[in-house]
Each structure stands twice: as structure tokens, then as C-alpha cells.
């Protein structure tokens with residue numbers, strides 16, 4: 081597990097304060113973070129939006145991949161986590177806001193095209209209408225060229241919440257590719273890589 085720079089204690093503190101918003105017991109492992117960050121283009125000046133960065137295991141991997149290229153927005157609803165992240169990653173544009181406001185947040189920053197959206201949200205704890213809004217706004221920002229990715233815990237896949245979320249992904253994107261399971265994560269997880277938003281939903 082990633083515990084660098086006091087990240088684990090900051091995360092555990094957030095879990096105790098807001099268990100129904102954090103939705104995990106520990107941050108994602110470096111291996112899961114690498115799997116998620118793999119969708120970030122390795123060349124050019126990409127715009128990357130990260131949803132629910134927490135203490136930043138995925139932020140760190142995306143930042144390393146970007147180097148000094150492009151832009152990296154990290155949208156985190158919890159103020160203490162957002163403050164921690166802003167201190168830890170001065171080059172990342174940390175936004176303390178709800179991911180459901182994605183379209184306004186992008187417009188305020190004059191961003192009209194996003195290359196990759198990397199989702200770290202606890203989807204099953206988010207109401208279905210908000211899940212739909214976040215996915216739709218992500219898809220609109222990506223257009224036909226971009227890519228959306230997020231993760232799901234293996235043990236939860238048979239549950240109604242995970243099945244509804246998968247169905248929503250399929251309703252939003254033409255291509256939804258589950259990847260191999262990352263066993264070196266607690267709990268084990270897989271990622272979905274989604275492309276080509278469907279029109280007008």
C-alpha cells in the first residue's frame with residue numbers, strides 16, 4: 081500500500097471522518113495506480129482529469145508519467161484530502177469540489193477537451209443519478225479521441241451496485257474493457273478502460 085509522506089495516516093483519518101465518502105480502507109497500491117495511469121498519453125501535452133484522488137497514489141503515478149507536459153486536474157471533494165494533495169503535488173491543479181460539477185470546473189479553467197479521465201471514486205456509494213451525471217460529463221469532455229478509466233473491487237463485482245455501475249459504463253461508452261485483476265491491491269481490483277462515448281444519452 082502507498083503510505084508515503086504520511087499519506088496512510090491522512091487517509092485513515094479521512095476514513096474515520098467520512099466513511100461513506102471515502103469508500104476504501106486503504107489507498108490504492110502502486111500496481112493499481114500504474115494500471116490506471118497507463119491511459120495517460122505518453123507524448124504531447126495531454127489534459128488529464130483525476131476524480132477522487134484521495135491522498136494521491138494515482139496522482140503520483142500520473143504526475144510521473146506526465147513530467148512537465150500537459151495539465152493535470154485532481155478533483156477531490158474532501159477539503160483535508162485536497163489540502164494534503166495540494167501540498168504534496170504543487171504542479172497538480174487540485175480542485176476541492178464535487179466531481180458532479182465537472183463541466184463547470186472545466187469551463188472555469190478554459191478546458192474544452194480532455195484526453196484522459198481517471199476515476200478513483202467510490203462509485204457504489206454515489207447515488208445513481210450522480211454516477212450518471214459524472215460519467216456523462218466525463219464522456220462529453222473526452223469526445224471520441226479520449227479514454228476513461230476507473231477501478232472496481234473484485235469481491236464486489238457480483239453485487240447490485242457494481243453491476244448497475246458496469247451497465248451504466250456500457251450505456252455511456254461504446255467500448256468497455258475490463259483488465260486483468262490486480263491481486264497486489266487491498267482488496268484485489270480490476271480496472272475498466274472505456275472509449276468512444278455513445279451519442280446523446
Ligand SMILES: C[S@@+](CC[C@H](N)C(=O)[O-])C[C@H]1O[C@@H](n2cnc3c(N)ncnc32)[C@H](O)[C@@H]1O
Nearest residue numbers: 102104107108132133134156157158178179200
Ligand atoms: C476510494 S477513495 C480512492 C482514493 C484514491 N484514488 C486511491 O485510489 O487511493 C475515493 C476518493 O474519492 C473522493 N470522493 C468521493 N466522492 C467524491 C465526489 N463526488 N467528488 C470528488 N471526490 C469524491 C473521496 O473523498 C476519496 O478521496
